[in-house]
Amino acid sequence: MSSSEAIFHGWLEVYHNNFSRKKRFFILTKNFIIYYKSRTDKRIKKWVAITWLRLQPFYIPTKSGDQYGFRLEGNKKFQDFFAENQETLDIWLDKLSNLTILEDLEDDFAIQKELGRGKFGKIYLASEFYTRKIYAVKCLPKENSESEESLSQQFKNEVEIMRRLNHPRILGLHYLYESDHDIKLVCDYVKGGDLTHRIRSLKKYPENLTIMFMVNLLEAVDYLHSCGIVHRDLKPDNILLEDHEGFKICDFGLSAQFEIDNELCSKCGTPGYIAPEVLRDEKYGTKADIFSAGIICYQLLSGKLPFEGFDALSVLSRNRDCNIAFREEDWCNISDSAKDFVIRLTNPDPQRRLSAREALEDQWLSAVWGRKTEKIDKGLYESTLTYFKGINHPIR
Numbered sequence: 001m002s003s004s005e006a007i008f009h010g011w012l013e014v015y016h017n018n019f020s021r022k023k024r025f026f027i028l029t030k031n032f033i034i035y036y037k038s039r040t041d042k043r044i045k046k047w048v049a050i051t052w053l054r055l056q057p058f059y060i061p062t063k064s065g066d067q068y069g070f071r072l073e074g075n076k077k078f079q080d081f082f083a084e085n086q087e088t089l090d091i092w093l094d095k096l097s098n099l100t101i102l103e104d105l106e107d108d109f110a111i112q113k114e115l116g117r118g119k120f121g122k123i124y125l126a127s128e129f130y131t132r133k134i135y136a137v138k139c140l141p142k143e144n145s146e147s148e149e150s151l152s153q154q155f156k157n158e159v160e161i162m163r164r165l166n167h168p169r170i171l172g173l174h175y176l177y178e179s180d181h182d183i184k185l186v187c188d189y190v191k192g193g194d195l196t197h198r199i200r201s202l203k204k205y206p207e208n209l210t211i212m213f214m215v216n217l218l219e220a221v222d223y224l225h226s227c228g229i230v231h232r233d234l235k236p237d238n239i240l241l242e243d244h245e246g247f248k249i250c251d252f253g254l255s256a257q258f259e260i261d262n263e264l265c266s267k268c269g270t271p272g273y274i275a276p277e278v279l280r281d282e283k284y285g286t287k288a289d290i291f292s293a294g295i296i297c298y299q300l301l302s303g304k305l306p307f308e309g310f311d312a313l314s315v316l317s318r319n320r321d322c323n324i325a326f327r328e329e330d331w332c333n334i335s336d337s338a339k340d341f342v343i344r345l346t347n348p349d350p351q352r353r354l355s356a357r358e359a360l361e362d363q364w365l366s367a368v369w370g371r372k373t374e375k376i377d378k379g380l381y382e383s384t385l386t387y388f389k390g391i392n393h394p395i396r
Contacts, residue, residue: 005029008095012069013082021082028095030163033072048072048079051160054178055100057093059086072100098174099163105177105184109137121182125189135174138185155183158252161229169220171240171250190248192241195296199236204303204330207338213247214297215365220249221293222356225286230264231255234292235273236299261285262350271315272307276348279320287350290359294345301338302330306346322348337364 008028014035016022024035034047053074060067068089069082083089102108109126116123121140128135140155162173175186192198199205205213217239224231231238231252238251254268262285267278275291277284298306306325307318324346326339341364347353354362 007099008091010088010092011084012092015080026081028092028099030099033096050096050100051163052156053100055093055096055102057089070096098176100176102175102177103179105137105175105179105186108175109135109186111137126186134189135186136189138187140183140185142180142182154253157257158255159185161252161255161257164227164229165224167220167223169216169246169248170223171248187250188248190240190242190250192247195236195239195241195247198241199299199303202303205300207301207334210297210300210338211365213300214293215360216247217249217293217296218356218359218365221289222360224249225289225356228258229255230258230286231289231292232264233269233273234289234296235270236296237270239296258285262287264288271312272305272319274316274319275350276320276322277350279316284350286355287353290353290356291346291350293356293359294342297345298324298342301334301342302327304330322346335364340364 006027006029010026011023012026012035013021013023024037025039026033026035028034031049031051032047033050034044036044050072053072056071056073058067058069058071058080060069067082068084068086069080070089070093071078071080073079081092083092105126108130109128112125112127114122115125115136121138124137124139126135126137127133159173159176162171166172171190172188173185174188177184177186221231221234229252231249231254233251233254234249238249239247240250241247256264256266258264262283264285265281265283267274267281269275269278269288269292273292273295275284275288278288295306298304304327307315309315309318324343331339341359341362344354344362345359359365
């Protein structure tokens with residue numbers, strides 16, 4: 001194990017042969033807690049997978065001295081770890097809290113109000129007692145679980161993916177709580193509503209602001225793909241707006257992890273945004289996200305979707321055929337280079353479609369953005385603030 005994988009390391013005591021406790025050197029990674037007999041010993045003595053274990057701190061006052069520690073429990077098995085003092089325990093708890101499952105959200109957060117309701121649960125606004133930071137809490141009743149297990153496979157997949165990611169344009173998952181009745185995800189609070197509401201308010205984006213948005217979107221998508229993840233449901237509903245130009249991609253329920261690109265085969269996504277190869281039952285990969293990004297770009301520039309119909313089936317039919325038209329009334333004031341960019345993102349042939357990295361080097365994007373410095377032009381930024389000034393958006 002390389003040092004880059006380690007999150008934290010230190011000394012803890014564990015029971016030896018169920019009688020006495022032995023001091024061991026532990027290394028914590030995102031998925032495991034590993035211990036050795038000594039700091040210099042290179043042989044792993046034992047490892048425990050921690051991702052789906054519950055974290056339970058404990059304090060035991062005794063005549064011989066107070067005992068501080070924590071229990072990791074799962075699948076009717078547990079392991080107790082003892083720290084030297086409260087300070088050491090607090091450090092371990094801080095490192096473990098966003099890697100394991102916690103129990104009592106009400107001990108750590110104050111629920112302030114309900115923000116909304118979705119298909120599977122409710123979303124609340126909450127503040128953390130210790131830091132006073134504001135978060136969004138997604139509450140999922142266990143009665144909605146897809147299997148007898150409290151955590152469905154799809155939910156586990158979403159959590160595992162979100163815990164791998166760390167990017168300013170991707171919604172962060174900070175803590176996971178589970179009780180007898182529900183599961184709660186503590187995520188970033190993004191107050192500006194979703195991109196769908198923004199498009200409805202503005203009708204369409206100016207070309208220079210679309211460029212700024214697409215650069216940020218493609219950089220986030222490129223990061224996902226570099227991590228071996230395909231989102232598979234990119235659309236305005238799943239892009240939450242932070243402020244005038246900031247946003248975070250959310251909802252990784254349909255996302256997939258891959259080892260080899262173009263190895264996925266299951267159909268999923270939202271009609272109108274799905275890549276044609278997915279609808280043709282072909283194997284696909286990262287280019288499926290690029291197609292969805294191209295549809296978003298089309299929507300930003302024109303205020304319309306390229307595939308329309310009376311119902312989902314007619315939309316899917318046009319989506320599969322992928323005949324994208326640029327109606328004069330919607331595109332008369334938009335540059336040819338912008339149209340060409342959309343065409344290159346939505347090419348029906350994924351082999352000819354741009355990758356996220358290639359798209360970021362496109363001439364249309366670099367004309368305003370300036371890829372060498374990666375800094376937005378000050379005048380463009382100020383025009384963005386002026387353009388959005390006075391527009392009200394729903395609070396999520």
